[in-house]
Amino acid sequence: MIAQMRILSLNCNGLRSAIRKGFYEWLPSAEVDVVCLQETRLGVDKVTDDLQCLGYHGYWQHAVKPGYSGVAVLSRIKPDDVIEGFGSAEFDPEGRYVEVRFKSVSVASVYLPSGSSGDVRQAAKYRSLDEFRAHCRRLLKAKRSAVLCGDFNIAHKPIDIKNWKGNLKNSGFLPEERAWLDQLFDEDGWVDAFRVVNSEADQYTWWSNRGQAYAKNVGWRIDYQMVSPDLKAKIRRAEIYKAQKFSDHAPLLLDYDLKVPSKGGA
Numbered sequence: 034m035i036a037q038m039r040i041l042s043l044n045c046n047g048l049r050s051a052i053r054k055g056f057y058e059w060l061p062s063a064e065v066d067v068v069c070l071q072e073t074r075l076g077v078d079k080v081t082d083d084l085q086c087l088g089y090h091g092y093w094q095h096a097v098k099p100g101y102s103g104v105a106v107l108s109r110i111k112p113d114d115v116i117e118g119f120g121s122a123e124f125d126p127e128g129r130y131v132e133v134r135f136k137s138v139s140v141a142s143v144y145l146p147s148g149s150s151g152d153v154r155q156a157a158k159y160r161s162l163d164e165f166r167a168h169c170r171r172l173l174k175a176k177r178s179a180v181l182c183g184d185f186n187i188a189h190k191p192i193d194i195k196n197w198k199g200n201l202k203n204s205g206f207l208p209e210e211r212a213w214l215d216q217l218f219d220e221d222g223w224v225d226a227f228r229v230v231n232s233e234a235d236q237y238t239w240w241s242n243r244g245q246a247y248a249k250n251v252g253w254r255i256d257y258q259m260v261s262p263d264l265k266a267k268i269r270r271a272e273i274y275k276a277q278k279f280s281d282h283a284p285l286l287l288d289y290d291l292k293v294p295s296k297g298g299a
Contacts, residue, residue: 035259036290036292037269037288037289037290037291038066038067038288038289038291039063039064039065039066039286039287039288039289040065040066040067040068040069040140040180040182040183040286040287040289041063041065041067041068041069041260041284041285041286042068042069042070042071042142042182042183042184042256042257042258042283042284042285042286043056043068043069043070043071043256043279043280043282043283044071044144044183044184044239044256044280044281044282044286045070045071045072045073045279045280045282046072046280046282047072047073047074047192047280048070048073048105049053049074049075050280051279051280052083053276053280054277054278054279054280055173055277056279057083057087057271059277059279060087061087063274063284063286065286066108066109066110066142067102067106067107067108067109067110067133067181068089068105068106068107068108069105069106069140069141069142069143069182070104070105070106070142071102071103071104071142071144071183071184072102072103072104072106072141072144072184073093073095073102073103073104073105073128074100074101074102074103075093075095075103076095076099076100077093077095077293080093084107087107088109088261089094089107089108089109090107090108090109090111090112091105091106091107092105092106092107092108092112092115092131093105093131093134094117094118094128094129094130094131094275095128095247096098096126096127096128096179097126097127097128098126098127100126100254101127101128102128102129102144102236103144104128104129104130104131104139104142104143104144104183105131105142106131106132106133106141106142108133108140110135112134112135113134113135113136114133114134115131115132115133116130116131116132116133116134116141117130117131117132118130118131119132119164119165119168120164120168121161121164121168122209123157123160123164123166124146124160124161124164127146128144129143129144129145129146129161130143130144130168133235134177136252137176137177137178138177138178138179138180138291139172139177139178139179139180140179140180140182141179141180141181141183142183143165143180143181143182143183143184143185143242144183144184145158145161145162145165145180145183145184145185145186145187146161146186147186147204147205148186148191148204148205149203149204149205153245155204158186158204158210159209162210162213166213166216166217166221167221169181169217169221170221172261173222173223173261173262174279177261178263178291179260179261179262179264180226180258180259180260180261180262180264180289181209181223181257181258181259181260182257182258182259182285183256183257184239184255184256184282185214185255185256185259186204186205186255187205187206187210187211187213187214187255188200188205188206188211188253188254188255189211189225189254190211190268192234192236193236193253193254193255194237194252194253195237195250195251195252195253196205196251196252199218204238205253205255206253215276217259222261222262223259223260223261223262224259224260224261224264224265224268225257225259225261226257226258226259226260226264226268226271226287227254227257227258227271227287229265229271229287230268230269230270230271230287231271235250236254236273237250237252237253237254237273238252238253238254238255238256238273238282238285239252239253239254239255239256239281239282239283240252240253240281241281242281247278247281256283256285257285258285258287260289264289264291267285267289267290267291268288268289269287269288269289270287270288271285271286271287271288272285272286272287273285273286274286
């Protein structure tokens with residue numbers, strides 16, 4: 034039995050790029066049980082062959098469009114079931130959700146759309162938020178313990194973004210987007226796991242490539258591990274790893290007191 038589970042989430046901005054920057058070399062030292070990746074940008078014929086050597090099973094949802102989006106879950110534990118997509122005719126073909134299930138616990142990699150390219154994609158983002166919230170409600174109704182990990186492309190509160198006043202009209206910090214997170218957390222009961230154990234300012238997971246944003250820590254916290262209410266008491270530790278840079282996002286790691294069979298089970 035695993036008494037404590039460490040889960041990592043990373044928007045890798047192209048998995049092959051992150052690997053070239055040393056992600057797979059670093060991963061064993063992180064001692065992670067489940068890895069949730071977003072923006073893998075791989076096709077089914079481009080999946081790397083290194084996972085078995087690293088001790089992971091790999092589960093993927095690729096986008097129909099080559100070189101676009103894509104999510105993955107890498108797990109040391111072979112799950113009982115794998116779910117690709119969250120039931121969206123519009124967004125599942127974009128490769129935005131893959132979930133692995135261990136008995137009554139689900140871990141999913143989530144990549145919600147960005148609206149920063151203009152009004153058309155912002156409207157699509159709002160549609161995706163509506164559909165994804167309905168999916169989250171179904172998970173709770175099914176009484177599954179769940180950890181939903183990934184790039185939500187929304188900073189929740191002023192503490193989660195360096196220049197919040199200057200971004201009030203920008204995608205990623207719009208009032209409607211932040212209100213959607215309020216609904217998930219305050220109305221539906223989901224928990225922002227990072228903030229349970231870290232209430233400090235200047236805790237960011239993404240930085241623009243412009244204006245030395247990373248060096249100056251002018252960032253946004255848009256990557257989450259969102260957990261079902263029953264797991265709130267099981268959150269033990271959180272870390273945003275910045276000693277190495279694999280992407281324009283940083284790895285987000287959390288430890289949970291979760292007992293999961295070392296092999297799949299009923």
